[in-house]
Amino acid sequence: MANSTTAKTKAVEPAQPASMMAVIAPAIGWLIPGAGHLIQRRWIRGLLLLISIGTLFVLGLMMQGHIYKANGGDILDILGFIGDLGAGGMYIATLAMNGGQGAIAFAIADYGTKFMIVAGLLNFIAVADAYHIAIGKKQ
């Protein structure tokens, strides 16, 4: 009886740190792209994600792209907002600095808008990857 209880306790123990990391890694990975990998000691992957997603978002801003805000208007605006929201901390910082107003006069500004949306969507994928690493589904 005692042996079976000990065996159950041993089986449950390794799940504790993994479940904690499964919450922390995606959360921090959403706030700072690549940080979910860095916190799990995937240094190169984390840095590459940070550089790739960060550069795409910053380039989008420098191309005078438009940042979507939370409003219940047009369905395309809502989808754009969901995409932008994926960039996490960069999106919040841009909103706080009143950036991403968009320049309708330039065609390249529309590319900038898409760059920022894609950066957010790529960060969603990176967050899912960080979660899979945390639960042991991926190395």
Place this chain on the structure above:
Amino acid sequence: MTVQLTHFSAAFVFALFASIVFGITHRETSREMIRYGLYCFVMFLGGALAAGWAMWLVRR
């Protein structure tokens, strides 16, 4: 500070960074990541070039 990219350089930058993220997140080993990243990069840029030439043909 603003940046003015050409259509091709915008497509190149997009393909490069999207491929890096796809490679890292969609494969298990480092070797597979590099191979898949290169494949995605070629497909992104090749697709853009092919679409451009297709539009040129349609216009004529």
